[in-house]
Amino acid sequence: MTTAITVDLPPSVALVEASGGLPALRISTPLAEGEVYLHGAHVTGWVPAGHDPVVWMSKASRFAPTEPIRGGVPICFPWFGPGREPGMSPAHGFARLADWRLVGASDDDSVVTLTFRLGHEDVEGSAGAEKWAHPFEATYTVVMGSELTVYLAVRNPGDEEYSYEEALHTYLHVQDVTAVTVEGLDGARYLDKAPDGGPYLKTQSGPVTFTGETDRVYHSSGSAVVVDPARARTITVSKESSADTVVWNPWTAKAAAMPDYDDAEWPTMVCVETANALDNAVVLAPGATHTMSATYAVSHA
Numbered sequence: 001m002t003t004a005i006t007v008d009l010p011p012s013v014a015l016v017e018a019s020g021g022l023p024a025l026r027i028s029t030p031l032a033e034g035e036v037y038l039h040g041a042h043v044t045g046w047v048p049a050g051h052d053p054v055v056w057m058s059k060a061s062r063f064a065p066t067e068p069i070r071g072g073v074p075i076c077f078p079w080f081g082p083g084r085e086p087g088m089s090p091a092h093g094f095a096r097l098a099d100w101r102l103v104g105a106s107d108d109d110s111v112v113t114l115t116f117r118l119g120h121e122d123v124e125g126s127a128g129a130e131k132w133a134h135p136f137e138a139t140y141t142v143v144m145g146s147e148l149t150v151y152l153a154v155r156n157p158g159d160e161e162y163s164y165e166e167a168l169h170t171y172l173h174v175q176d177v178t179a180v181t182v183e184g185l186d187g188a189r190y191l192d193k194a195p196d197g198g199p200y201l202k203t204q205s206g207p208v209t210f211t212g213e214t215d216r217v218y219h220s221s222g223s224a225v226v227v228d229p230a231r232a233r234t235i236t237v238s239k240e241s242s243a244d245t246v247v248w249n250p251w252t253a254k255a256a257a258m259p260d261y262d263d264a265e266w267p268t269m270v271c272v273e274t275a276n277a278l279d280n281a282v283v284l285a286p287g288a289t290h291t292m293s294a295t296y297a298v299s300h301a
């Protein structure tokens with residue numbers, strides 16, 4: 001491990017050599033246990049005291065400098081999925097493949113704040129960066145305690161306006177997705193990206209339920225609540241400055257087709273993603289900063 005950390009870490013945060021030899025920060029406080037890799041500034045664990053793990057990780061995840069981590073909180077930037085222009089790759093942009101710089105670490109009454117930064121100069125020469133000609137300075141802040149809040153702030157240091165897509169692609173642990181409902185999206189318009197779904201614009205009626213591959217971009221700026229009766233808990237995802245909520249479960253065939261995802265684990269997760277994508281891409285003026293955030297709170301049902 002060749003990571004130079006130049007900020008002082010509080011006693012509740014340790015730099016460790018984690019899976020694949022990649023550097024990660026392990027958090028241990030009376031309020032929560034957690035883990036964040038520098039690769040992708042990727043939250044891979046959050047276990048608030050008194051609860052089972054909230055953030056889900058695939059058993060088959062790869063941990064390598066050129067691969068995205070499967071599970072946790074991937075940061076999708078500066079495009080979402082295949083992007084809006086033909087030929088954009090890697091999927092979901094280059095931010096989740098980049099090594100972010102840790103620029104701050106603190107512990108305030110057992111609430112740990114870690115701040116990471118990524119700029120255009122950090123991604124020069126990496127896959128996908130050649131498709132993105134715009135200067136940027138991204139700051140990602142993880143605030144972990146009995147709740148988890150993540151903030152993605154992007155500043156345009158250049159002199160031309162541009163637009164980008166973004167998502168906090170959070171994988172949430174559930175007991176049995178076939179019994180789960182996602183509330184808060186009733187009446188929302190959505191793009192159905194599942195293979196048999198369209199792509200068509202539809203309108204959600206009632207809570208979201210899971211009966212097959214689910215891949216939907218909802219136009220919704222409100223909170224969503226994952227109700228998990230088999231685990232007797234709810235996870236509330238509230239957010240700021242996000243116009244879209246993506247709900248994703250790969251189900252059987254897609255699970256089997258993904259090399260970094262165990263075939264049998266699709267019933268145990270659901271992604272509820274806080275996003276600005278497609279028509280809701282962020283337009284950033286020169287000198288401007290846009291900040292999107294998501295907060296996760298868990299309670300026993």
Ligand SMILES: O=P(O)(O)OC[C@H]1O[C@@H](O)[C@H](O)[C@@H](O)[C@@H]1O
Nearest residue numbers: 081091092169193215246248273
């Ligand atoms: O396999 P990836 O690149 O991590 O993407 C997983 C899923 O991410 C979701 O956000 C997309 O809507 C899906 O279409 C995609 O399959």
